[in-house]
Amino acid sequence: MKTVLALLVVALFLVSVATGPAWWPWRLGEQVGWSIVLDLRLPRAVLGVLVGAALGLSGAVLQAWLRNPLAEPGVIGVSACASFAAVCAFYSGLAAAFALALPLAGILGAAVGIAALMSAVRAGTGTVSLLLMGIAINAIAAALISLVLALAPNPFAFQEIWLWLAGSIADRDLHHILVSAPFIVVGAGIVLMNRRWLDALSLGEDAARSLGVDTRRLGLWLTLAVGLMAGAATAVAGMVGFVGLVAPHLIRARVGFKPGATLVPSMLVGAILVLAADIAVRVLPTSYELQLGVFTSLVGAPFLVRVIRRAQASWLAT
Amino acid sequence: MTGLATHSLVRRRGERTVLDGIEVSFAGGQLSAIVGPNGAGKTTLLRLLAGLDSPDGGEAVLDGGRVDRLDAAARSRRIAYLPQSAAVYWPLLGCDLVALGRLPHGADLSRPLAPTDTAAIDRALARVGGTPLAARRIDELSQGERARLALARVLATEADVILADEPVANLDPAYALEAMTLLEAEAARGVCVVVCLHDLGLTARFADHVVLLAAGRMQASGSPAMVLQPGVIDLAYGVGFRTVTVDGIAQPIAWTYRRQNPSG
Numbered sequence: 001m002k003t004v005l006a007l008l009v010v011a012l013f014l015v016s017v018a019t020g021p022a023w024w025p026w027r028l029g030e031q032v033g034w035s036i037v038l039d040l041r042l043p044r045a046v047l048g049v050l051v052g053a054a055l056g057l058s059g060a061v062l063q064a065w066l067r068n069p070l071a072e073p074g075v076i077g078v079s080a081c082a083s084f085a086a087v088c089a090f091y092s093g094l095a096a097a098f099a100l101a102l103p104l105a106g107i108l109g110a111a112v113g114i115a116a117l118m119s120a121v122r123a124g125t126g127t128v129s130l131l132l133m134g135i136a137i138n139a140i141a142a143a144l145i146s147l148v149l150a151l152a153p154n155p156f157a158f159q160e161i162w163l164w165l166a167g168s169i170a171d172r173d174l175h176h177i178l179v180s181a182p183f184i185v186v187g188a189g190i191v192l193m194n195r196r197w198l199d200a201l202s203l204g205e206d207a208a209r210s211l212g213v214d215t216r217r218l219g220l221w222l223t224l225a226v227g228l229m230a231g232a233a234t235a236v237a238g239m240v241g242f243v244g245l246v247a248p249h250l251i252r253a254r255v256g257f258k259p260g261a262t263l264v265p266s267m268l269v270g271a272i273l274v275l276a277a278d279i280a281v282r283v284l285p286t287s288y289e290l291q292l293g294v295f296t297s298l299v300g301a302p303f304l305v306r307v308i309r310r311a312q313a314s315w316l317a318t
Numbered sequence: 319m320t321g322l323a324t325h326s327l328v329r330r331r332g333e334r335t336v337l338d339g340i341e342v343s344f345a346g347g348q349l350s351a352i353v354g355p356n357g358a359g360k361t362t363l364l365r366l367l368a369g370l371d372s373p374d375g376g377e378a379v380l381d382g383g384r385v386d387r388l389d390a391a392a393r394s395r396r397i398a399y400l401p402q403s404a405a406v407y408w409p410l411l412g413c414d415l416v417a418l419g420r421l422p423h424g425a426d427l428s429r430p431l432a433p434t435d436t437a438a439i440d441r442a443l444a445r446v447g448g449t450p451l452a453a454r455r456i457d458e459l460s461q462g463e464r465a466r467l468a469l470a471r472v473l474a475t476e477a478d479v480i481l482a483d484e485p486v487a488n489l490d491p492a493y494a495l496e497a498m499t500l501l502e503a504e505a506a507r508g509v510c511v512v513v514c515l516h517d518l519g520l521t522a523r524f525a526d527h528v529v530l531l532a533a534g535r536m537q538a539s540g541s542p543a544m545v546l547q548p549g550v551i552d553l554a555y556g557v558g559f560r561t562v563t564v565d566g567i568a569q570p571i572a573w574t575y576r577r578q579n580p581s582g
Binding site: 067195196199200201202203204206207209210211212213214252256257258259260261263 | 406
């Protein structure tokens with residue numbers, strides 16, 4: 001299955017490079033064509049893979065860790081916290097002064113969001129309290145973002161930020177890849193090294209500890225890993241919601257619901273979803289290009305409703 | 319032979335002393351039961367024995383070394399723990415659930431298992447009669463069948479000590495007798511088995527050693543015949559017991575309600 005998913009990622013990557021106002025750009029001649037491919041399309045496709053993989057894997061990790069199929073960076077407010085921190089980095093001028101300020105702020109914001117969530121809800125907690133906590137964190141982060149924007153001297157910057165918050169990987173360049181890829185790769189590595197312990201958590205905290213899991217240390221590692229992945233992804237792409245929710249769901253039954261085995265396929269499906277969504281926003285006949293995050297929410301939110309209804313029906317509901 | 323013991327064990331929660339000066343030892347080859355009314359501290363004691371919690375005073379030791387200071391990996395291979403209700407949060411396949419018991423031995427469920435792990439899983443499934451459940455999803459199974467697999471998960475670790483918190487709660491008589499017979503068989507193989515139990519009838523019948531807790535203190539410790547006498551358990555439970563003797567085993571039956579002081 002992983003091979004099929006990987007091939008799909010490659011195929012969509014190529015379609016992504018080919019798609020846009022100028023189709024098959026390489027036929028436009030060496031200079032124009034290659035400049036479109038290298039400067040516009042390739043960074044976009046590469047970021048699609050990186051951001052999608054980061055969000056898909058973050059969702060899979062949070063769901064395994066919290067033992068709740070609704071956990072996802074967007075739903076529980078981690079992306080919003082990362083966005084708030086990134087907005088602060090924009091406005092303080094840090095982002096302009098120092099290239100890594102934006103991703104580092106995003107990572108810090110995401111980690112703080114996770115820590116806040118974990119201190120308030122106990123792992124394996126019920127769906128309702130998790131969602132309520134997510135609502136609270138999202139509300140706080142959104143209010144803080146509005147506050148910072150209200151303090152902004154320039155109304156154009158205000159509009160620009162709101163557009164960025166809606167989530168997009170258009171008009172990005174090599175710089176965005178360089179400041180996000182290392183963090184995402186390290187975060188993914190940390191998660192994959194800990195996958196056996198995510199399996200153990202299927203039995204709850206006490207049983208997992210009796211199987212040799214140091215739950216406190218695991219919590220710190222996972223906070224760092226999801227912070228790195230979701231934080232860096234949000235810093236370069238804004239808020240792209242629901243990918244982390246949908247990706248693990250699409251493959252979970254196929255890997256026998258084992259949390260550890262869900263990780264790599266979720267990463268690949270996440271990349272597929274973001275690449276496909278990013279192709280769709282370019283193809284859709286809207287008067288200006290739809291924001292990627294708007295599109296993923298349009299498709300993903302009904303999915304959330306479906307999962308909640310299913311969770312209520314099943315014995316997993318708590 | 320494996321020996322698990324506590325020395326002047328004390329555990330507090332805020333102002334309340336949950337366990338006060340518990341002095342008890344559990345031997346390998348025996349099935350020991352911890353009994354007592356709700357809130358007596360049974361689960362707290364079992365978690366301290368499992369090394370999942372640290373005492374405020376005294377110590378819990380396994381073969382002379384403190385369990386809460388054992389290296390997590392080493393502890394997980396020596397002590398297998400079955401929590402109360404034994405919840406499983408994902409609808410895993412039966413064989414995958416049992417395979418989790420091999421994590422202490424380095425198994426990785428995302429990869430093909432080593433032959434030693436597969437063999438241990440098969441043995442555990444065979445012992446609980448769960449081989450036909452291996453390929454089934456646990457959300458399709460009955461509670462009794464899930465309890466069997468939960469027990470198989472614990473057996474698969476092949477630990478020296480098995481600690482089980484209310485393994486027969488919510489089970490019908492057939493599954494309850496089956497679970498106790500399985501734990502008895504493990505003890506007969508030399509394992510040190512300690513279970514928290516509510517059913518005093520099953521305790522009288524299956525336990526080699528009974529520890530009676532009430533209000534955080536150890537009220538009695540010894541053979542079932544010694545501990546499960548009306549004069550001893552009446553006070554602990556705040557209930558008048560009568561006994562019925564079946565096949566030479568005295569079965570205590572709660573008969574007259576006279577609880578006045580909830581802390582016993």
